Amino acid sequence: MIAVRLTFLGTGTSQGIPVIACNCAVCRSVDARDKRLRASVLLDVTHDARHVRLLIDAGPDFRQQMLCAQVTHLDGILLTHEHKDHTGGLDDVRALNYTSGRPVDIYAETRVHDALKREYAYAFEENKYPGVPEFNLCTIDQTPFSIHRIGITPVRVWHHTLPVLGFRIGNLAYITDASRIDDDEKKKLRGLAVLVLNVIRRTPHLSHFSLPEALALFNELKPQRLYLSHLSHQLEPHAQLAASLPPNVFPASDGLCVECNEA
Ligand SMILES: [Zn+2]
Ligand SMILES: [Zn+2]
Ligand SMILES: [Zn+2]
Structure with missing residues (x-):
């Protein structure tokens, strides 16, 4: 049995919420669920005795x-794509390098690794300055792969014209920064207990799902539960947004844990 526990560490769009210098109702909200760090999730996966x-x-x-x-x-760290709101904190893996005594495995497509080599050039120099972050680049594509023999299925999604990877583990799938999923890839998203999708606002957007588009996917793919993340301040405050959603659709919030077991 694969058991997945997903913890939302960040559920905000690229600028986070509150947005610097914004005075809107969401950015001024005192509800802790309206404080959103940049999108990221922690996955604790158990399969037989492995974790x-x-x-x-x-x-x-x-x-x-x-x-x-x-x-x-x-x-390991799985990267969906190279945008800064998804990769900009990698210098701080130094602390984990220090405690583990080894580089951190970074699973991403070649294009994303190439971006890291540019953005963190100092970490890839021949004669590195002491104490720079240590990355072990593990190249993936759309082919299923495994980490400690736990299977992971990448799912190709489109962020306007940029190819991005979502990931399915057991009956849970996490998809961020998508505005379109081709029909062939949607087949990988059947029979889910939990689906996480990025939603930026109610009206259409070039590179992210709008709320109506995400709800249409919920009705098409029929996961048991849908969580919305990568939310922007153009949506309502959390409580109001939550109250407006159909049954089994929830806005995520930072710190929320979701569990999913596959028999
Ligand atoms: Zn993003
Ligand atoms: Zn705002
Ligand atoms: Zn992006």
């Missing part, structure tokens, strides 16, 4: 997220 702890995306709030969740060890 892995994985992170999906490491944006600019990575340090704070590791501290909040009291993470002392990661078996």
Whole structure:
């Protein structure tokens, strides 16, 4: 049996919520669920006696997220794509390098690794400055792969014209920064207990699902539960948004844990 426990470490869009210098109702909300760090999730996966702890995306709030969740060890970081709100915190893996005594395994497509080599050039120099972050680049594509013999299925999604990877583990799938999923890839998203989708606002957007588009996918793919993440301040405050959603559709919030077991 595969058991997956997903913890939302960040559920905000690229700028986070509150947005700097914004005075809107969401940014001024005193509800803790309206404070959203950049999108990232921690996955604790157990299969038979094996257990892995994985992170999906490491944006600019990575340090704070590791501290909040009291993470002392990661078996790998999966990157959906190279945008800064998903990769900007990777310098801080230094702390994990130090405690584990080894590089952190970074699972991503070649294009994303190439972006890391540019953005973190100092970590890839021949004669590295002492104490730079240590990355072990593990290249993936759309082919299923495994970490400690726990199977992971990448799902190709489109972020306007940029190819991005979502990930399915057991009966849970996490998809962020998508505005379109081709029919062939949708087949990988059948029979889910939990689906997480990015939603940026109610009206259409070039590179992210709108709320009506996400609800249409919920009705098409029929997961038992849908969680919305990568939310922006253009949506209502959390409580109001939650009250407007159909049964079994929920806005995620930072710190929320979701469990899913596959027999
Ligand atoms: Zn993003
Ligand atoms: Zn605002
Ligand atoms: Zn993006």
